[in-house]
Amino acid sequence: MLSREALDKVDRALTKYPPDQKQSAVLAALVIAQEEKGHLSTEVMDFVAHYLGMPPVAVYEVATFYTMFDCTPAGANKLCVCTNLPCALRGSVAALEHLKQRLGVELNETTPDGKFTLREGECFGACGDAPVMLHNNKRMLSFMTPDRIDQLLAELSK
Amino acid sequence: MTTAHPPLPADAYGPDALIMKGVDGLNWRLKDYEARGGYRALRKVIAEKMTPDALIAEVKKSALRGRGGAGFPTGLKWSFMPREFPGQKYIVCNSDEGEPGTFKDRDILRYNPHSVIEGMVLAGYATGTTVGYNYIHGEIWDVYQRFEEAIEEARAAGYLGSNILGSGVAFELHAHHGWGAYICGEETALLESLEGKKGLPRFKPPFPASYGLYGKPTTINNTETFAAVPWIVANGAERYLELGRPNNGGTKIFSVSGHVERPGNYEVRLGTPFAKLLAMAGGVRAGRTLKAVIPGGSSMPVLPGEAMMRTDMDYDSIAKAGSMLGSGAVIVMDDSTCMVKALERLSYFYFEESCGQCTPCREGTGWLYRMVHRIETGHGRPEDLDVLVNVADNILGRTICALGDAAALPVKSFIAHFREEFAYHIEHKRCLVSIPGGYATVPGVPLGEAA
Amino acid sequence: MLKIEIDGRQTEVPPGATVMDAATRVGVFIPYFCYHKKLSIAANCRMCLVQVEKAPKPLPACATPVTDGMKVWTQSELARQAQRGVMEFLLINHPLDCPICDQGGECRLQDLSVGYGGSASRYREPKRVVSEKEIGPLVSAQEMTRCIHCTRCIRFGQEIGGVMELGMIGRGEHAEIVAFVGRTVDSELSGNMIDICPVGALTSKPFRYTARTWELARRKSVSPHCGLGANLIVQAIHNRVMRVVPRENEALNECWLSDKDRFSYEGLNSEERVRRPMLKQGGEWREVDWQVALEHTAHALRETRAKHGAGAIGALGSPHATLEELHLLQKLARGLGSESVDFRLRRCDFSADGKRAGVPWLGMPVAEIGALDRVLVVGSFLRKDHALIAQRLRQAAKRGQQINLLHVAGDDPLVRLANRLTVAPSALPVALARIARAVIEAKGGALPPALAQLEAAPAVTETARAIAASLASGARVGIFLGNAAEQHPRAAELHAIAQELAGALDARFGFLGEAANSVGGYLAGCVPGPGGMNAGAMLADPRKAYVLLNVEPALDCHNAAQALAAMHAADMVIALSAFGGGALDYADVILPIGPFTETSGTFVNTEGRAQSFNGVVPPLGDARPAWKVLRVLGNMLGVEGFDFDTSEAVRDAACRASDVAGRLDNRVSGIALERRAPAPALERVAEVPIYSADPLVRRASSLQQTHDAAPPSAFMNAATIARLGLAAGAPVRVRQESGTAVLELARDDGLADGCVRIAAAHPATAALGAMFGEIRVEPA
Numbered sequence A: 001m002l003s004r005e006a007l008d009k010v011d012r013a014l015t016k017y018p019p020d021q022k023q024s025a026v027l028a029a030l031v032i033a034q035e036e037k038g039h040l041s042t043e044v045m046d047f048v049a050h051y052l053g054m055p056p057v058a059v060y061e062v063a064t065f066y067t068m069f070d071c072t073p074a075g076a077n078k079l080c081v082c083t084n085l086p087c088a089l090r091g092s093v094a095a096l097e098h099l100k101q102r103l104g105v106e107l108n109e110t111t112p113d114g115k116f117t118l119r120e121g122e123c124f125g126a127c128g129d130a131p132v133m134l135h136n137n138k139r140m141l142s143f144m145t146p147d148r149i150d151q152l153l154a155e156l157s158k
Numbered sequence B: 001m002t003t004a005h006p007p008l009p010a011d012a013y014g015p016d017a018l019i020m021k022g023v024d025g026l027n028w029r030l031k032d033y034e035a036r037g038g039y040r041a042l043r044k045v046i047a048e049k050m051t052p053d054a055l056i057a058e059v060k061k062s063a064l065r066g067r068g069g070a071g072f073p074t075g076l077k078w079s080f081m082p083r084e085f086p087g088q089k090y091i092v093c094n095s096d097e098g099e100p101g102t103f104k105d106r107d108i109l110r111y112n113p114h115s116v117i118e119g120m121v122l123a124g125y126a127t128g129t130t131v132g133y134n135y136i137h138g139e140i141w142d143v144y145q146r147f148e149e150a151i152e153e154a155r156a157a158g159y160l161g162s163n164i165l166g167s168g169v170a171f172e173l174h175a176h177h178g179w180g181a182y183i184c185g186e187e188t189a190l191l192e193s194l195e196g197k198k199g200l201p202r203f204k205p206p207f208p209a210s211y212g213l214y215g216k217p218t219t220i221n222n223t224e225t226f227a228a229v230p231w232i233v234a235n236g237a238e239r240y241l242e243l244g245r246p247n248n249g250g251t252k253i254f255s256v257s258g259h260v261e262r263p264g265n266y267e268v269r270l271g272t273p274f275a276k277l278l279a280m281a282g283g284v285r286a287g288r289t290l291k292a293v294i295p296g297g298s299s300m301p302v303l304p305g306e307a308m309m310r311t312d313m314d315y316d317s318i319a320k321a322g323s324m325l326g327s328g329a330v331i332v333m334d335d336s337t338c339m340v341k342a343l344e345r346l347s348y349f350y351f352e353e354s355c356g357q358c359t360p361c362r363e364g365t366g367w368l369y370r371m372v373h374r375i376e377t378g379h380g381r382p383e384d385l386d387v388l389v390n391v392a393d394n395i396l397g398r399t400i401c402a403l404g405d406a407a408a409l410p411v412k413s414f415i416a417h418f419r420e421e422f423a424y425h426i427e428h429k430r431c432l433v434s435i436p437g438g439y440a441t442v443p444g445v446p447l448g449e450a451a
Numbered sequence C: 001m002l003k004i005e006i007d008g009r010q011t012e013v014p015p016g017a018t019v020m021d022a023a024t025r026v027g028v029f030i031p032y033f034c035y036h037k038k039l040s041i042a043a044n045c046r047m048c049l050v051q052v053e054k055a056p057k058p059l060p061a062c063a064t065p066v067t068d069g070m071k072v073w074t075q076s077e078l079a080r081q082a083q084r085g086v087m088e089f090l091l092i093n094h095p096l097d098c099p100i101c102d103q104g105g106e107c108r109l110q111d112l113s114v115g116y117g118g119s120a121s122r123y124r125e126p127k128r129v130v131s132e133k134e135i136g137p138l139v140s141a142q143e144m145t146r147c148i149h150c151t152r153c154i155r156f157g158q159e160i161g162g163v164m165e166l167g168m169i170g171r172g173e174h175a176e177i178v179a180f181v182g183r184t185v186d187s188e189l190s191g192n193m194i195d196i197c198p199v200g201a202l203t204s205k206p207f208r209y210t211a212r213t214w215e216l217a218r219r220k221s222v223s224p225h226c227g228l229g230a231n232l233i234v235q236a237i238h239n240r241v242m243r244v245v246p247r248e249n250e251a252l253n254e255c256w257l258s259d260k261d262r263f264s265y266e267g268l269n270s271e272e273r274v275r276r277p278m279l280k281q282g283g284e285w286r287e288v289d290w291q292v293a294l295e296h297t298a299h300a301l302r303e304t305r306a307k308h309g310a311g312a313i314g315a316l317g318s319p320h321a322t323l324e325e326l327h328l329l330q331k332l333a334r335g336l337g338s339e340s341v342d343f344r345l346r347r348c349d350f351s352a353d354g355k356r357a358g359v360p361w362l363g364m365p366v367a368e369i370g371a372l373d374r375v376l377v378v379g380s381f382l383r384k385d386h387a388l389i390a391q392r393l394r395q396a397a398k399r400g401q402q403i404n405l406l407h408v409a410g411d412d413p414l415v416r417l418a419n420r421l422t423v424a425p426s427a428l429p430v431a432l433a434r435i436a437r438a439v440i441e442a443k444g445g446a447l448p449p450a451l452a453q454l455e456a457a458p459a460v461t462e463t464a465r466a467i468a469a470s471l472a473s474g475a476r477v478g479i480f481l482g483n484a485a486e487q488h489p490r491a492a493e494l495h496a497i498a499q500e501l502a503g504a505l506d507a508r509f510g511f512l513g514e515a516a517n518s519v520g521g522y523l524a525g526c527v528p529g530p531g532g533m534n535a536g537a538m539l540a541d542p543r544k545a546y547v548l549l550n551v552e553p554a555l556d557c558h559n560a561a562q563a564l565a566a567m568h569a570a571d572m573v574i575a576l577s578a579f580g581g582g583a584l585d586y587a588d589v590i591l592p593i594g595p596f597t598e599t600s601g602t603f604v605n606t607e608g609r610a611q612s613f614n615g616v617v618p619p620l621g622d623a624r625p626a627w628k629v630l631r632v633l634g635n636m637l638g639v640e641g642f643d644f645d646t647s648e649a650v651r652d653a654a655c656r657a658s659d660v661a662g663r664l665d666n667r668v669s670g671i672a673l674e675r676r677a678p679a680p681a682l683e684r685v686a687e688v689p690i691y692s693a694d695p696l697v698r699r700a701s702s703l704q705q706t707h708d709a710a711p712p713s714a715f716m717n718a719a720t721i722a723r724l725g726l727a728a729g730a731p732v733r734v735r736q737e738s739g740t741a742v743l744e745l746a747r748d749d750g751l752a753d754g755c756v757r758i759a760a761a762h763p764a765t766a767a768l769g770a771m772f773g774e775i776r777v778e779p780a
């Protein structure tokens, strides 16, 4: 189900916790699995559940509780814009509008070519850099003015 | 400090910085930290064979209060850890910084991670605890990775492990990441999350000091709290206390965001006038005037600008002014801000982030948001404001954790201080604010039709 | 003890008690939804908020520990305001569909909203809608919009059922109760979720929309299934049983029921119920009136006796029959002169007969199982055979009880086990002897001669030693023999070894008890007397005539093929039965009797508790309570002492409740241990599937749709499959004695090498022979 490399990463995460607390690695395991598989399908959740000795529904709970997990496929580039108040005070709504217009999609939609999915985020803890965006969960982008957004889209569309 | 990319200018965090003193954004590695005097506190404790009790007494004396939101005295919290517990105990660092407006822990972790590591080791020593976890906000992945690197450095240098600096003291530290849930900043939700579950806050009592991670005694502190400890130990509690005010020891990093010229983190002495902090952040945007400030993160009551300008930035002064210092996130709003729209956004946040566990929060946050949303979009009714306040009252103090309060307090304070703005929305179906370029619905356009 | 005052009433509670506990003690009602006395505290509904002196905020009574001198007000303005606020929150997103809700009339939300709700809703926003869920044939989750997120159902699964099958996904207002994608709720205790769901979100699928709860007549009864004797409330309307719910009895079922006890009532209304007496004449069935049927029966029995002697008549009663029925059955047989009467249908080793000191039983009260600190269970499909005893062990394990399991299959009992040892059935006695030996060695005692005889006893394995160490370290030890141990070909030896082991440990020991009257059958005297044949012998050596009481031989007996052959070989089979079924094939007379809901009677449970009950509905059609049928037959046959007017009189003649205790005794003596019992190359392991165990449950249609009722396969471990050159997933031909069956081969790595697991009590395997013993498997 998961590659050897992915499982090695999960195993490494497991070393952080007491041996009888494998479940503690579930967030790590799901992040690793999502990165490898694109999204958390039923099979992936089931696999992680078995790997960590958890009830599958408990994995499902976790996968739906934390917002950066995708239980259905997202586009190759998931762009998540923080629109919370501190960011909104500094132009994040305009940034989001700009993205919508450039990509031709609304929130939670994916472009027809499957390249971009647009999401709205809550506070990333980077309000001083507003507007901020997350690209594929792991890359934080700061000061995303319309021209910097255009640059980003150009880079990602390559 | 608006530079996205280091190096940061000298004194980027202000002249009084202790934690962030000498930090330029590039010098985060162990050798840099040591060059700034890092791990001196740990070496001192070991060399002087300082007892755990003496260490706790020192922290108590410093009047260091928790920087995560509640401002609980740190030394006192540490003293709650049972001494003679037969099993494993835990130290947990709360780096799940997700309170809108707060972004200080991110800077500490990415630019000065070893201060947190050293603080955690000292906490472990003080409480007789040998394992720690740092729970890092999932949205700052690069910071999580850097922290893992810092842990490796510290381990290699003998600051972590089973025999720290050959003293026989043991402390193992691991980084753990979240993945998008504000509630995991609440300490017991964080523990649940660390155990691999949904982040559902636990009912207290029992408190983490007796029933924490894996049911074991646990001390949880905020990143900044831990980061402040090495300085206190190295330089003495007295000096730290003197920097601040009685009962409000030391410096505090304030995250200033919103309508200021230079949003950023500023580390100032507790008790610094708000006006001075505002000036450090470059003041209110050019051409605008100060309207309102949320002084302690979005969960705290908003205060009108004038009130803030008369207030000093410490726990007690802000409480006296009618709000709370919280996590030290200062959200500044100028006169182009529509308070209805601002509250709508905040209410949406709590509605989105409620864990859904307990009734008042699960049901009430949605109700609050929908009502404010209706008012903002021109469908308000005259009775709405009273219902809003009453619903907020029915949430306040009735929930398992303080997220309920966090959702209720903004509603109550926004209406208390800016009631006429809400009433105007309801009555005229238009926004009272008509300054272009602000956070408000386009003036003159009926609300329901505005984009 | 801590002093506390609630609404002016004083009481004292032990440390650790909550305000809710204290309120219950002084009789103060505090409203609640999520609290449940048997579940962990979630404190999530917030309905129980009360005012506590010096607390700035109202506190949840369910979760707030009492402190000494605490003062609480449950009705103060602060408390009432908090409770009303919570009620308003609960109602804003709750559909107002009480008139069509199945929970109507027994809904906590409905009840409490009367006292704590407002008159008009202030909520003007759109209401939440939650999609329906499909979670299996028993529990309906069609109206999840009604869910109030109390998480009782989830906690029930995690804590009581031992398996988390439901969870709450999403968060905030979007949180929903679900099973994992595409899965169902398969716990054998799942029906309890219906009871504990305080609203109409989880409802009974079989019961849905069939009646309004307030129209139902409620009658007390007792479960006819396993040895626990769970207490029931049977609810009926127009003389039809519509639903079964638990009757709380802390000593037995607590507030729970197994799904078998709860849903088997559907069998009562089965199409297969026989409504009129029937005679087979010239190969054709004919309905007749009782007089004709009984005269015919009496005549046939007399004739058989005249022609072949009384010994040619065999009587077989079900261990699920009542004490009264079993008593009259044996009395009738004896009155006719036959000592061949038995109720131990799935037993095959009767060598302990005549060597027992008394009636075998659990050896202790059920309620005390939880107080043991060490337990050994031998030969039990624990979860499926004794769902609620397994539940008690599950809770006890959490409190530190060490449970060891020696069994012939590796099924997960969902109980935390200290050790488990899985062996082939033929190795079970030796394995138990090893444990006994290890205990005796550890304690420094001398090996009793009985054990020394056992050839393999000397070699103590590591697991046996671990189990022994666990048992030897306890102060209160219990050893329990399960159904598989009693059905085992060397059951008497297992009994004897367990006795030695118990002796060495100063432990309690006993039998979990397969059926509602596994103890009662002995008390009723329904066992062969001198010169009589036991159940096994009666079927191995066919009789000319059989009287069957509630028995379906091919499904209820140890050796299905043999039992069926015996029926076919007999001249006369008289079936007292509620159902037609197989009897239509081999019987000559069917006398329709009422199941437990249509007769008064008594079950004596595994701890020796005699529980009498009344019928809850009149018999269906012309069916009659079996005790009455037997009484009339006795009279017609002129048998002495059959003049009973009431079932109570029969009961007292069988065994007075006060006499039961004196007759219970698990001791045996003089059991020879076999020196060498060669293991066959391949041997059968048979469980009785939970929903195949007795005629009633086999006809409960919803239970038959569960995963537990899936058609049997032939299971082996991977090594055995490989050794035989077979492939899992393919059909195989299984041969046992003269019978064969074609089944799908499946893998079960929990089994020992050389074992083939094939369920008994199922039509698909009824052509096969004994539950344990040699078997052959070949590609089909």
Ligand SMILES: Cc1cc2nc3c(=O)[nH]c(=O)nc-3n(C[C@H](O)[C@H](O)[C@H](O)COP(=O)(O)O)c2cc1C
Residues within 6 Å of the ligand: B065, B066, B067, B068, B069, B070, B071, B072, B074, B077, B094, B095, B096, B097, B098, B099, B182, B183, B184, B185, B186, B187, B188, B220, B221, B222, B223, B225, B401, B402, B403, B406
């Ligand atoms: C909804 C909610 C969110 C919180 N988020 C954070 C957070 O992101 N970081 C933090 O340190 N504390 C947060 N807290 C406070 C913690 O529960 C806890 O009080 C704190 O970590 C204790 O550390 P301190 O004593 O060092 O402040 C939050 C509390 C609540 C109720």
Ligand code: SF4
Residues within 6 Å of the ligand: C146, C147, C148, C149, C150, C151, C152, C153, C154, C177, C196, C197, C198, C199, C201, C202
């Ligand atoms: S389905 Fe019923 S028992 Fe489960 S959480 Fe909802 S209301 Fe509670």
Ligand code: FES
Residues within 6 Å of the ligand: C031, C032, C033, C034, C035, C042, C043, C044, C045, C046, C047, C048, C049, C060, C061, C062, C063
């Ligand atoms: S019963 Fe106490 S919170 Fe639900």
